[in-house]
Amino acid sequence: MAKVEENTVKPLLQVERLKTYYPITKGIISRTVGHVKAVDGVNFSIRDGETLGLVGESGCGKSTIGRTIIRLEDPTEGHILFQGTDISQFSADEMKNVRPNMQMIFQDPYSSLNPRKRIKEILAEPIKVHRIVPDHEIPKRIDDLLEMVGLSKSYKNRYPHEFSGGQRQRIGIARALSLNPKLIVCDEPVSALDVSIQAQILNLLKDLQKELNLTYLFIGHGLGAVRYISDRIAVMYLGRIVEIASKKDIFQNPKHPYTQALLSAYPVPNPHLRSNERIVIQGDVPSPANPPSGCRFHTRCPLAKAICREQEPELKGTRHAAACFALD
Numbered sequence: 334m335a336k337v338e339e340n341t342v343k344p345l346l347q348v349e350r351l352k353t354y355y356p357i358t359k360g361i362i363s364r365t366v367g368h369v370k371a372v373d374g375v376n377f378s379i380r381d382g383e384t385l386g387l388v389g390e391s392g393c394g395k396s397t398i399g400r401t402i403i404r405l406e407d408p409t410e411g412h413i414l415f416q417g418t419d420i421s422q423f424s425a426d427e428m429k430n431v432r433p434n435m436q437m438i439f440q441d442p443y444s445s446l447n448p449r450k451r452i453k454e455i456l457a458e459p460i461k462v463h464r465i466v467p468d469h470e471i472p473k474r475i476d477d478l479l480e481m482v483g484l485s486k487s488y489k490n491r492y493p494h495e496f497s498g499g500q501r502q503r504i505g506i507a508r509a510l511s512l513n514p515k516l517i518v519c520d521e522p523v524s525a526l527d528v529s530i531q532a533q534i535l536n537l538l539k540d541l542q543k544e545l546n547l548t549y550l551f552i553g554h555g556l557g558a559v560r561y562i563s564d565r566i567a568v569m570y571l572g573r574i575v576e577i578a579s580k581k582d583i584f585q586n587p588k589h590p591y592t593q594a595l596l597s598a599y600p601v602p603n604p605h606l607r608s609n610e611r612i613v614i615q616g617d618v619p620s621p622a623n624p625p626s627g628c629r630f631h632t633r634c635p636l637a638k639a640i641c642r643e644q645e646p647e648l649k650g651t652r653h654a655a656a657c658f659a660l661d
Contacts, residue, residue, distance in 0.1 A: 344378035351411035373572035386563030442501035499530035
């Protein structure tokens with residue numbers, strides 16, 4: 334595994350050679366004829382109290398990584414080390430002991446809440462299952478959670494359809510906080526919200542992180558939101574991470590051609606700081622069921638060489654790592 338950062342502190346989460354494949358079936362007996370390689374050999378780590386942003390085009394495998402880390406999806410290969418323990422092969426019963434420390438905020442605030450339950454029931458369910466507090470303390474715990482995310486405790490008797498999108502997402506955040514987690518996977522938590530509401534939710538997440546010492550994996554395709562909340566950023570393309578560094582290095586000194594193309598499309602409010610060069614990526618994203626040999630970006634890369642078609646580049650570097658033969 335490539336060493337992508339230099340740090341003596343043991344990470345809260347360490348992902349090693351992670352693969353998540355989905356079978357492609359055909360025929361009456363559902364014979365497997367191939368696999369969709371949603372995540373195909375990913376390595377990264379997240380330190381305690383840090384926010385790692387994960388960006389890339391739709392379909393590159395960002396959300397699958399988040400769901401696999403939380404074990405909502407089973408990994409095909411690789412290791413997921415949480416607090417030094419490999420949970421990649423844990424059973425459902427074993428994961429029940431880990432689950433309170435790992436929670437997820439989902440992208441869609443409309444479908445992630447049960448429309449038939451009141452807010453107090455939605456928030457009380459995980460607390461009861463994991464016995465976070467005694468039953469007689471649950472009502473107060475619910476009030477505290479709502480106050481923590483900026484909602485009135487009187488809202489607990491309402492149903493999800495009575496709230497706006499931003500309020501529903503606050504409820505989703507409260508549910509994730511209900512078990513006192515250490516790690517929260519934020520799966521594009523602001524992409525379905527209005528721009529003004531996005532800023533409120535991002536500020537709330539930052540405040541909660543500081544107050545509760547939370548660690549985030551923040552998945553998104555909006556570079557502005559990812560830049561605002563992240564300490565480091567990992568860039569994904571077709572199931573693999575192609576670059577990972579601090580947000581300052583990613584935005585000021587991108588190394589990988591794909592990262593450079595992504596940032597060239599990023600709108601900069603100050604006209605004096607805008608670049609006149611716009612990098613347009615040619616061609617379509619290859620199918621994850623049949624990815625190209627060698628470097629997966631070579632079919633669209635203006636810097637592609639012969640070796641790019643034959644060998645897969647490793648993620649090289651310490652504080653700023655990139656997988657590209659053009660950098661050698």
